[in-house]
Amino acid sequence: MSSLEEPLSMDKLPSLSNIDFSHRFSSDGCSTSGGDSGMGHCWIEGNNSNSSNSDEEDFEYEQEAFTWRHHSRDMPKNGNLAAYGNRCDSCHLAQFRYKSCCSNGGGLHDITNMIFKGIPKYVKIVEVGARDGLQNENNMVPTSVKIELIHRLVSAGLSVVEATSFVSPKWVPQLADARDVIGSVKNLDTARLPVLVPNLKGFEAAVAAGAKEIAVFASASEAFSKSNINCTIKESLARYRDVTHAAAKLNIPVRGYALSSLDKPIIVMHRLLYVSCVIGCPVEGIIPPSKVANVAKELHDMGCCEISLGDTIGIGTPGTVIPMLVAVMSAVPVEKLAVHFHDTYGQSLSNILVSLQMGISTVDSSVAGLGGCPYAKGASGNVATEDVVYMLEGLGIKTNVDLEKLLEAGEFICKHLGRPSGSKAAVAFSRVPRDQAY
Numbered sequence: 001m002s003s004l005e006e007p008l009s010m011d012k013l014p015s016l017s018n019i020d021f022s023h024r025f026s027s028d029g030c031s032t033s034g035g036d037s038g039m040g041h042c043w044i045e046g047n048n049s050n051s052s053n054s055d056e057e058d059f060e061y062e063q064e065a066f067t068w069r070h071h072s073r074d075m076p077k078n079g080n081l082a083a084y085g086n087r088c089d090s091c092h093l094a095q096f097r098y099k100s101c102c103s104n105g106g107g108l109h110d111i112t113n114m115i116f117k118g119i120p121k122y123v124k125i126v127e128v129g130a131r132d133g134l135q136n137e138n139n140m141v142p143t144s145v146k147i148e149l150i151h152r153l154v155s156a157g158l159s160v161v162e163a164t165s166f167v168s169p170k171w172v173p174q175l176a177d178a179r180d181v182i183g184s185v186k187n188l189d190t191a192r193l194p195v196l197v198p199n200l201k202g203f204e205a206a207v208a209a210g211a212k213e214i215a216v217f218a219s220a221s222e223a224f225s226k227s228n229i230n231c232t233i234k235e236s237l238a239r240y241r242d243v244t245h246a247a248a249k250l251n252i253p254v255r256g257y258a259l260s261s262l263d264k265p266i267i268v269m270h271r272l273l274y275v276s277c278v279i280g281c282p283v284e285g286i287i288p289p290s291k292v293a294n295v296a297k298e299l300h301d302m303g304c305c306e307i308s309l310g311d312t313i314g315i316g317t318p319g320t321v322i323p324m325l326v327a328v329m330s331a332v333p334v335e336k337l338a339v340h341f342h343d344t345y346g347q348s349l350s351n352i353l354v355s356l357q358m359g360i361s362t363v364d365s366s367v368a369g370l371g372g373c374p375y376a377k378g379a380s381g382n383v384a385t386e387d388v389v390y391m392l393e394g395l396g397i398k399t400n401v402d403l404e405k406l407l408e409a410g411e412f413i414c415k416h417l418g419r420p421s422g423s424k425a426a427v428a429f430s431r432v433p434r435d436q437a438y
């Protein structure tokens, strides 16, 4: 059993013992500085008490703003887009159904902007299925399947595909083939392929195998740090300082970022840093936002150029995510933050949406929602990339991901794993021919 399976097992889920039920999903139990900052209400600006919700107004609004509905009804039955008009000639059929580019050329984004002030025009998706997804699989996935999956994800347009982990094979046997995986994909030059490393040993192995970018991971929960990487938070930060310096010394040119915390700019390998358990921990229960902010700040000060905030057990709601983000954003610039939601309670998309509203434009997700473990009932994988792309494109936010190809990548891995996709969008698209899907 992997180290992850233990903390995620049902008996350790916080819902049962460690976290008061109301605190799990409301901001009341999770303010940034002791009192309730009320932030849970401030960031959601789409509707206020003045707005009417009458059916009539809703209908008019839909007609004006979301003209894609008309398009999908009026579309030729044979799916011949060219015959329908030239505005959408370049759209794929599946995307045509929901993509705002097909309506009034940019106008929809303006309307969306009125509702979602500050929402980004482009969101970078960090695909973690090949790593976060497959590390929890009960059965070993053959190396060739992992390699094929990575190729498919890259060819779907994902610009960052986390490939594997250089962790102890005793702890995570599912990724014991990290060297072979990275060896086979390292020359893919249209995507960045970070790998997870927990210490210097992992870093050295990753470099030797040809990894050009790495990600390190610390926890905001002392107990989870111990169970996940067998050391305290402080010890983990010390390890990552060593890794940081080793990366800097190698001065390996990567698609990366200058390290600003040392006196001269150095190209660093550690793009991404995870902070896990940012909302709750299977052992400790609710994690205060200030604790998350402290860990994130330490890592930022080390020179990490991107910090991904992981709701590892997927208990967050906008009510708890917002105060956590407020706290972290007071310590780390928002452009360096990413969000990483597991979908245990089905809250990921709403959590992503509020994160975007707060200025975050990097989102982690996993093709087909991979990551669930049969022995961890109640805890599930990451939010599915297909669902994220569907929502973002529907909002007029660019992702540069080809949904058709992404769906095919999801089908490929689900077929291999012998189970249905964890993506709602993928399941919906699979039920009817793509050209008739809503």
Ligand SMILES: CC(C)(COP(=O)([O-])OP(=O)([O-])OC[C@H]1O[C@@H](n2cnc3c(N)ncnc32)[C@H](O)[C@@H]1OP(=O)([O-])[O-])[C@@H](O)C(=O)NCCC(=O)NCCSC(=O)C[C@@](C)(O)CC(=O)[O-]
Residues within 6 Å of the ligand: 003, 004, 132, 135, 165, 166, 167, 168, 169, 170, 171, 172, 198, 199, 201, 202, 203, 205, 217, 228, 229, 230, 274, 275, 276, 277, 309, 310, 311, 312, 313, 340
């Ligand atoms: C950190 C350790 C290694 C400490 O494990 P340890 O047992 O404390 O380490 P150790 O230093 O005592 O070494 C024990 C053995 O592991 C070997 N070893 C030591 N390091 C490595 C390495 N890098 N690669 C390969 N082997 C290694 C080392 O050489 C030795 O081998 P032996 O002498 O017994 O044959 C272990 O706890 C570990 O690998 N943990 C990783 C667990 C993991 O991958 N968890 C999943 C990460 S996902 C996550 O955290 C959440 C995230 C990021 O997805 C975000 C979110 O969802 O919220």
